[in-house]
Each structure stands twice: as structure tokens, then as C-alpha cells.
Amino acid sequence: MTSKTPPFTATKPVTRALRGNFFDIKGVASAPEEIESQARYIEDGMMLLSGGEILWLGSREEGERALMNLSYPVPLDDYRDKLLVPGFIDTHIHYPQTEMIGAYGEQLLEWLNNYTFPAEAQYHDLDYANKMSKFFINQLLNNGTTTALVFGTVHPQSVDALFTVAAALNMRLIAGKVMMDQNAPEEVLETPEESERDTRTLIDRWHNHKRLSYALTPRFVPTSSPALLEKVRLLKQQHPDIYLQTHLSENVDEISWVKALYPEHKGYLDVYHDYELTGARCVFAHCVHIHEQEWDCLRDTDSSIAFCPTSNLFLGSGLFDIGTSWQKQVRLGMGTDVGAGTSFSMLQTLGEAYKVGQLQKYRLSAFEAFYHATLGGARSLHLDEKLGNFEAGKEADIVVLDPNATALQQLRAGNCKTLAEKLFVLMTLGDDRNVFQTIVDGKVVYSRTESVRA
Structure with missing residues (x-):
């Protein structure tokens, strides 16, 4: 060869x-x-x-x-x-969850309340965020990950700290502060107005600085009021080259919750789509339980999926359908999803992806697996002209x-x-x-x- x-x-x-x-x-x-x-x-x-x-x-x-x-x-x-x-490309990971990786015994919603939100509440402290950002970046590099799409916390200092460490290495990193204003503890909530203000400041400071890009980061629909989603829509319209990252259809209870919160919408993805939050450089993590119309919407809007096998298995969320992602021609990258994911290692993540495929009679070859972790991941982030293989000029x-x-x-x-x-x-x-x-x-x-x- x-x-x-x-x-x-x-x-x-x-x-x-x-x-x-x-x-x-x-x-x-x-x-x-x-x-x-x-x-x-x-x-x-x-x-x-x-x-x-x-x-x-x-x-x-x-x-x-x-x-x-x-x-x-x-x-x-x-x-x-x-x-x-x-270099490996991780299309979905939460750096503030590094310290609670491997938390026992819950599914998604209980896991968020019992482990995730308390851990993320600490990131109001800039010194703490700086310390954990260095630890997190070192974990990425120790595992061969050179590009990542990363969630911070609701606190703007969490993203300032992370970008500062990445910029010193001239690392290609995409990140954003979490945006959420409901259905979570008070210490990790904000108002829509605060969210817009802090996000604008971070975009001005970091987007397209060196090899850094900013991602609008509404956590998921249950923690997003209509007023907040309107703010996200406005920011996305005003910054057409910006990224958006969020979660979609990870857990069946989560989907039921979205239906109760937004009963006028046809489905989970329809909430995002109605607020114009689909499209190029929009990355939806998980997509374990999406129906055919949602697959078609992701394809037609040129949105991307982050496949997170270790997280989906650890939280008992379900099995992502790799075959349909090809049939529907939806851009796909791999995500470790630390801390629900159980390893920073893309090699281990690919091994678990193979097992997810086996359970659905899909044979994930090594060539395909490495494709998703490199050039395919770059393509899912619209970076394949810059990253993903060894072509001259990259x-x-x-x-x-x-x-x-x-x-x-x-x-x-x-x-x-x-x-x-x-x-x-x-x-x-x-x-x-x-x-x-x-x-x-x-x-x-x-x-x-x-x-x-x-």
C-alpha cells in the first residue's frame, strides 16, 4: 500500500x-x-x-x-x-469533567446532577481552571490528541484558562463556555443576557486567534429556555464562521423531557433546527435515538455527529448506528466524551466503537476506524483542508x-x-x-x- x-x-x-x-x-x-x-x-x-x-x-x-x-x-x-x-481529532469532550471520570452507577440525568454539576461549579475560580486546563491538555497530548472540540463550564474563566494553555502550544482547539439558564443548580446557571454578554467577550478575545476557534455551547435543550436559544441564534447569525456544539438524543428519558418542555416541536432536533442551530460547523454529540427525519435534517443542513462509544456504553445510553451515518451521508467524527467517556485514548475509543458495531452486525474495519479519528474527524469539523492526513501544505x-x-x-x-x-x-x-x-x-x-x- x-x-x-x-x-x-x-x-x-x-x-x-x-x-x-x-x-x-x-x-x-x-x-x-x-x-x-x-x-x-x-x-x-x-x-x-x-x-x-x-x-x-x-x-x-x-x-x-x-x-x-x-x-x-x-x-x-x-x-x-x-x-x-x-494527530487524533476528538470531536466531543468536557474538560471540567476530567476529575470525575469513572463516576459510578448512574444514567445521564442522574449522573449530571450527582457528579457533573458539582464538579463544574468549581470553575468560577480562575486559578482552579488554570490548573485543570493544564492537566486536561496534557492528557490530550499524552494520548495523541492534537485537535479537540471542548466544552467548558458556564463560567467564562473556564474558557479563558483553556484557550490560554492551548495558545501557548499553538494547538488547534475549538471550545466554548456552556450556556444554560434552567433545570440545573443555581451555581451553574446564568441569565440569557449574561450568557450573551460573556459569550460575545470570549468570541472577540479568542475566535480565530492563532489556531483557536470558538464554539457556541448550549449544553442541551433541557437546560435552554426559549430566550436563551434566541440568544444563541442571534450570535450564530452574527458570526457565520463560528462553531456550535451541543447534545442530541443521548438518552430516552432526556428525549421525553425535551418533548415535555417543547411540546409544539416535532422532535428533539426540531428544537435546534427551529432556532436555526443546525448547519455547517454544528456538531451534535451522541444521536443514539434519532429517527429518519432527523437523519435527513442533519444531512440536508450539513450538520455533523460526534460518535461517543465509551460514554454511550458507560451511561447505558444505547448504540449509535454507524451504518446509517454512511447511508445518510452525515459527517461523522469520534468523541471520547470524558468524563462520561472512560478514556482520553482515541485508540481505546476506536476499540469500543468496534464493539458497538459488532452488537449491530456492523463490521468496523481498522481503516475506517482510523479514518473517523483523523481525516473523517477533520471533515466533521470542516477542517479537512488543514488537518487529517499528510498531504503537502497541511x-x-x-x-x-x-x-x-x-x-x-x-x-x-x-x-x-x-x-x-x-x-x-x-x-x-x-x-x-x-x-x-x-x-x-x-x-x-x-x-x-x-x-x-x-
Whole structure:
């Protein structure tokens, strides 16, 4: 599964060369069976970078010839026993829930009241938000996640802290403060007017600053009054390039609650759609219990879904229908959904996605799984022109994986005959131990063997 690459022509200074085994998905797919033909594997290849940009990827021999023709020395990082893949993209995660991950014994609504809201109430304290933002970003990087769509809390300082840490790394991050004004404890509520004011300030400060983007973040319909949804609609209209993230049809009791709160609407998604909160760069997490008309609305509005398998299993919410997402041509990315999700690891998340598929007789291949975590995830965020594979001109966000990080993986690797099998073993037995280094904007920001921290 190698591919021929044009010889390197210097258009920008080469600042770094990487040698190793490279895997990515070269192009967007409209069906799962198309993905394998787009898969690219270069054994003992070389990548040339110019700062945070990928200049070229090809064979080691061609890369060495290109370096010899330059009039200046270029540092070379040798990863010849490692696998380099595009940085993982997490399309749904709550950073304030990091500290209560693995909370026992509840389904969604009880879990929010007993664990989530008390944890999020602490983020009125900027010092606390700063400390937890650094911890959170380090967890992402330790697990090879280089881009994420992130929920803060209702407190604007939660987002200020998170963006400050990400900006220092020039990390591509999308985030927003939660907007909610009803059906939650007082310490995590706001008025619609406060929500609009604080959100505007954050948009002005952070949206399109460096590699950062802002996401309007109404938590979900039950915590959103009509007045608040009107504010969200207004902000979205005034900022057409902004993101929106929220939850949709995660839990059957949640859906019943929405029906009781908004009886005049045809369904859960119809509430968002009526307030013009569907469309490009609108990402709906979960979508476990959506009906055909809602699938069609997501497709027709070019909205996206974040599939969160570990969370859906942990809270007993249900099984997401991967096959229908392809049939309906709805953009799809993967989400860890920490803290209902039980791991920051995209490898573990892909392993659980495979099991969700198995329970519905859907065979999720390793190629498809890695597609959803890289180029497919980038496409779900309308970032596939910037991220998701190793095409020249794209941003240099890379994960260096050690496929043999454990004795069991070393044993199993000896029986693998194909690339697909090796990738499948990596996503079913893999975790943060397999992440050797994480590269953001062309710089090593995490190394398993060195102390590199946000």
C-alpha cells in the first residue's frame, strides 16, 4: 500500500525531517468500502517539514536525496521502528469533567446532577481552571490528541484558562463556555443576557486567534429556555464562521423531557433546527435515538455527529448506528466524551466503537476506524483542508505510535500478516502507552521518554 510521490521541490525552508513508517487516509470517502483504496502506508519513509507545515512525504531514499541537495543542515528525527499517523481529532469532550471520570452507577440525568454539576461549579475560580486546563491538555497530548472540540463550564474563566494553555502550544482547539439558564443548580446557571454578554467577550478575545476557534455551547435543550436559544441564534447569525456544539438524543428519558418542555416541536432536533442551530460547523454529540427525519435534517443542513462509544456504553445510553451515518451521508467524527467517556485514548475509543458495531452486525474495519479519528474527524469539523492526513501544505500535527509498547502487543504483532491486522490490534489492545511522541505545529509537545508538558 505504498504510493509514488513527486520528487521534492523546495518552496519553503526545510526545518525538520522525520524518518519512520507513515500511515494516513489520503482522501475523503463517501462509503466505508472506499477507505482502503485511499489508505497510504509508506514503510521506512521520510517527511519534510517547514515549521508547522508538511512540505513533502515520500520514500526515505528520495528524502535523503532532497536533503543532500539543500545548502543547509536539517535536523533528522529517526522513528524507523515507529508508526506515524495524523494527530487524533476528538470531536466531543468536557474538560471540567476530567476529575470525575469513572463516576459510578448512574444514567445521564442522574449522573449530571450527582457528579457533573458539582464538579463544574468549581470553575468560577480562575486559578482552579488554570490548573485543570493544564492537566486536561496534557492528557490530550499524552494520548495523541492534537485537535479537540471542548466544552467548558458556564463560567467564562473556564474558557479563558483553556484557550490560554492551548495558545501557548499553538494547538488547534475549538471550545466554548456552556450556556444554560434552567433545570440545573443555581451555581451553574446564568441569565440569557449574561450568557450573551460573556459569550460575545470570549468570541472577540479568542475566535480565530492563532489556531483557536470558538464554539457556541448550549449544553442541551433541557437546560435552554426559549430566550436563551434566541440568544444563541442571534450570535450564530452574527458570526457565520463560528462553531456550535451541543447534545442530541443521548438518552430516552432526556428525549421525553425535551418533548415535555417543547411540546409544539416535532422532535428533539426540531428544537435546534427551529432556532436555526443546525448547519455547517454544528456538531451534535451522541444521536443514539434519532429517527429518519432527523437523519435527513442533519444531512440536508450539513450538520455533523460526534460518535461517543465509551460514554454511550458507560451511561447505558444505547448504540449509535454507524451504518446509517454512511447511508445518510452525515459527517461523522469520534468523541471520547470524558468524563462520561472512560478514556482520553482515541485508540481505546476506536476499540469500543468496534464493539458497538459488532452488537449491530456492523463490521468496523481498522481503516475506517482510523479514518473517523483523523481525516473523517477533520471533515466533521470542516477542517479537512488543514488537518487529517499528510498531504503537502497541511498542518504538522502528528502522533508517533509505538505498536509494540507492551509484551502482549509484541507477542501479538508476531502473528500479524497485514497492515489492517496490525492497525486493528493497535486499536483493540492500544492505549496511552503506545503514544511515543505527540507533535503539534511541528514541535514535540509530549514525549514518553522526556518531560515535555503544557
